Amino acid sequence: MAGPLRNSALTVAVALVVGAAGGAGADYYLHQVAAPGTSRPPIAVLDLSAAALNLPREGDASALVNARIERLRAAAEKLKNAGWIVLDAQAVIGAPESLYVPLDADR
DSSP: OOOHHHHHHHHHHHHHHHHHHHHHHHHHHHHHHHIITTOOOOOOEGGGGGEEEEEEESSOOHHHHHHHHHHHHHHHHHHHHOOOOEEEEGSSSSSOGGGGGTTTTOO
C-alpha cells in the first residue's frame, strides 16, 4: 500500500510545483509583457483622406491637398523616428480620436 500512496504524494507535489511555476510565469507576463505602456510603442493614426476634405472653392485644390499630405507624411516620419507606430486610418476599424494626427500636424 505504501507504493500507490507514495506515487499519489509525488503526483501532488509535481502538480504543485508545475502550478506554482505556471502562476509565476503568468504573473511575469501580465506585469512585464502585457502591461500597457511598458513594452508597446505608442500608436498614431494618420488619415491621408482627410487632406481632401474641406477644400476652399477658390484656388488650386490639388496644390492644397498635396501640401496637406506632405505635412502629414512629415509628421508620420517624425513620429516613426521617435518610436511611434503610425497607422493609415483606412486600416483602422476603431481608435480614440486622440490617436489621430491632425491636419495641422506640422505645428
